[in-house]
Amino acid sequence: MKHVRQNERRREARFPQSFGVNLRVLPHLGAIEAAQANTFSARIQNISATGMCLMTEGAVQKLCVLRCEVPVADTDQPVATLMQVRWVQQQSSSPDSFLFGLKALL
Numbered sequence: 119m120k121h122v123r124q125n126e127r128r129r130e131a132r133f134p135q136s137f138g139v140n141l142r143v144l145p146h147l148g149a150i151e152a153a154q155a156n157t158f159s160a161r162i163q164n165i166s167a168t169g170m171c172l173m174t175e176g177a178v179q180k181l182c183v184l185r186c187e188v189p190v191a192d193t194d195q196p197v198a199t200l201m202q203v204r205w206v207q208q209q210s211s212s213p214d215s216f217l218f219g220l221k222a223l224l
Contacts, residue, residue, distance in 0.1 A: 129168070130166035131166060132164040132166050132171070133164060133165055133166065134163070134164050135162045135163070136162065136163070137161070138160070138161055138162075138189070139159070139160055139172065139186055139187060139188050139189070139196075140157065140158075140186075140187040140196070141157065141158055141160055141174075141184045141185070141186055141187070142156065142157045142184065142185040143179075143182055143184055144182070144184065144185055144200075158174060159174070160172040160173060161174070163217065168221060168222050169219060169220050169221045169222055170220050171217060171218070171219050171220075172217070172218055172220065173209075173215060173216065173217050174215075174216055174218070175214050175215060176214060177206065178203050178206055178218050179203065179206075180203050180206050181202060182202070182203050183200060183201070183203075183223065184200070184201050184202070184220065185198060185199075185200060186199050186200070186201050199222060199223075199224050200222075200223040200224045201220035201222050201223060202220065202223055203219070203220060204218075204219045204220065204221050205218065206218045
């Protein structure tokens with residue numbers, strides 16, 4: 119059995135990474151009007167079997183669903199997956215820089 123610190127909420131091991139991903143905010147279910155496509159780039163800080171932590175310029179809305187395009191080494195075609203923003207944290211070193219945690223939906 120894995121030893122977990124009492125206040126540790128992570129269930130999966132995290133692995134440090136540093137590469138870019140492309141993201142697109144998907145409209146909420148039941149939205150009457152199609153929202154304008156909001157695409158942006160972020161940099162992965164760490165990754166696990168069930169999610170990842172990213173850094174980006176500008177805030178991301180908690181609980182929104184994102185289409186993530188994760189690059190695969192030595193290919194031109196990224197792997198697309200759906201992920202949900204679980205938490206957002208503004209960085210004290212830069213007011214426009216945010217860390218956010220994603221949980222895989224697919």
